[in-house]
Amino acid sequence: MSRERSFFNRRLHSLLGVIPVGFFLVEHLFTNYAATKGAQAFVEQVEWIWGIPFITVLEIFFIFLPLLYHGVYGLYIALQAKNNVGNFNTFRNWMFTLQRITGVATLIYVVWHVWETRVQVALYDMNATQLANLTHDILQNPVNLALYLIGLVAAVFHFSNGMWTFLITWGVTVGPRAQRVSSYVWAVVFVLVSYLGISALLAFAQSDFMGQMAQH
Amino acid sequence: MSEQQYVQLIVTRQDGPDSQPYKEEFKIPYRKNMNVISAMMEIQRNPVNAKGEKVAPVQWESNCLEEVCGACSMVINGKPRQACTALVDRLEQPIRIEPMRTFPVIRDLVVDRxxxxxxxxxxxxxxxxxxxxxxxxxxxxxxxxxxxxxxxxxxxxxxxxxxxxxxxxxxxxxxxxxxxxxxxxxxxxxxxxxxxxxxxxxxxxxxxxxxxxxxxxxxxxxxxxxxxxxxxxxxxxxxxxxxxxxxxxx
Known part of the structure; x- marks a missing residue:
């Protein structure tokens, strides 16, 4: 076991990136997409999730700890690389470099985002409506909105391209043809999931976002 | 006969395993169908750099000269490849030649694999x-x-x-x-x-x-x-x- 420690760590890093971190990302953006139907729909979604039994246990063991491991070990991996797109200007080498850049960007963004939302909810014991209002306030600031858009696209890119490497790391896509088809599939996923996230962010940023709720 | 053409080479050299690398420029007479190996053989014959100073000839390793032994690998114009199949006519000049620094450099272009x-x-x-x-x-x-x-x-x-x-x-x-x-x-x-x-x-x-x-x-x-x-x-x-x-x- 000790001799194959790095193998174990790498495989764990790869697995956790998909289950549960990747799964959570998609679920999270899917929930947020409800915001495009107005604050009321978003609040209902949030209340439904907060009604799941043992939600705090799930948050700690299925989101926080896996994310922490994936982030910290991922940072170690990213800093090990000697990026060389200057000499090897190929698509896959760019993806390799971008995977590391977006990984670090996502890590920074997620720490900030968790502080601004989840931690504030815990500190001030907010309800779902207050959370919607908080998010609305944050995203009305154009600088925050721009940073959120960058963080979101970085996270979705890291997820989509990470799925492509995940399938290689576990030996699912072996040959060049399978890997090429996989690139197309995950490129489509990148576009679709980005669309979900971006439309939710823009919905939160609308000045009358909370007003829509009052009308209901 | 037309005017003599020249090939310009910039070689990253290193005198020993622990010494500092430095760049040296060479200008050698062009011949038809040269590869990087024959260009360096030319330097070996007349080890004079572009400034006209007599220097130690550039060291490299090579063997089969047909891309099957792997001995003459070096970084040519930023790309690692074999010097024997690096044809001068197909390379941008000045040709930049460096050792594969992923490996310990022994001398000039000779590395320990x-x-x-x-x-x-x-x-x-x-x-x-x-x-x-x-x-x-x-x-x-x-x-x-x-x-x-x-x-x-x-x-x-x-x-x-x-x-x-x-x-x-x-x-x-x-x-x-x-x-x-x-x-x-x-x-x-x-x-x-x-x-x-x-x-x-x-x-x-x-x-x-x-x-x-x-x-x-x-x-x-x-x-x-x-x-x-x-x-x-x-x-x-x-x-x-x-x-x-x-x-x-x-």
Whole structure:
């Protein structure tokens, strides 16, 4: 076991990136997409999730700890690389470099985002409506909105391209043809999931976002 | 006869393993069909740099001169490749020549590639058939398998894939992409397959297969066109199966 420690760590890093971190990302953006139907729909979604039994246990063991491991070990991996797109200007080498850049960007963004939302909810014991209002306030600031858009696209890119490497790391896509088809599939996923996230962010940023709720 | 043409070379030199590298420019008379080796032989004949100073001739290694031995690998215009097949007519000038610094530089363009031999020893890249008695003929190999193995067998341990790989560097202990191809070569041999678990486990040791980051530079850079990324993904599949088998059987 000790001799194959790095193998174990790498495989764990790869697995956790998909289950549960990747799964959570998609679920999270899917929930947020409800915001495009107005604050009321978003609040209902949030209340439904907060009604799941043992939600705090799930948050700690299925989101926080896996994310922490994936982030910290991922940072170690990213800093090990000697990026060389200057000499090897190929698509896959760019993806390799971008995977590391977006990984670090996502890590920074997620720490900030968790502080601004989840931690504030815990500190001030907010309800779902207050959370919607908080998010609305944050995203009305154009600088925050721009940073959120960058963080979101970085996270979705890291997820989509990470799925492509995940399938290689576990030996699912072996040959060049399978890997090429996989690139197309995950490129489509990148576009679709980005669309979900971006439309939710823009919905939160609308000045009358909370007003829509009052009308209901 | 037209006017004499010249070839401009900028060589990154280093006088010894511990000395500082420096760049030196050379201007040598052009001949038809020159390659980088013949250009450096020209320097050897007349070791005078572009400033007209007499210098020590540039040191390099070469052997077969037909891209099958791997000895003359160096970084030419930013790309690791063999100097023998680097034709001057197809290179942008000035031609920038550097050693493959992923390896310890011994002098000028001569590098020590023994880490590759060590990696091959680590994964037992051979088929143990020696015995005290005649073992008889080996099993036959299907044509499909033979073709796959032939591609893998072209590896000449030239070091280009290590130089190209962003994950082979001083901060990482990755043994390099080539060794994964060699594990597949010997594991796909019917007799070699008898020791495939041993090779696979050695490949999954620290600094092994898992250090691959899928930049796929190796398969782009490999002068022999070895399907290294397919070998890597195949080994990943083998490792997945091996891992679950080990967990569930013990």
């Amino acid at each position: 023994s880490r590759m031999f060590n990696a091959l020893k680590r994964v037992k890249a051979w088929i143990p058939i020696d015995g005290t008695h005649d073992l008889g003929p080996g099993p036959r190999i299907a044509e499909n398998d033979r073709q796959w193995r032939y591609e893998l067998s072209k590896c000449m341990t030239c070091g280009v894939c290590l130089e190209a790989c962003p994950n082979v560097n001083t901060k990482s202990n990755f043994v390099g992409p080539f060794v994964v191809g060699q594990v597949q070569l010997f594991n796909s041999h019917p007799t070699g397959a008898m020791n495939k678990e041993e090779r696979l486990e050695a490949l999954l040791d620290d600094g092994g297969l898992q250090e691959c980051g899928n930049s796929q530079n190796c398969v782009q850079a490999c002068p022999k066109g070895i399907p290294l990324t397919t070998a890597i993904a195949k080994s990943n599949r083998d490792a997945t199966v091996h891992m679950f088998k080990k967990w569930l059987s013990n």
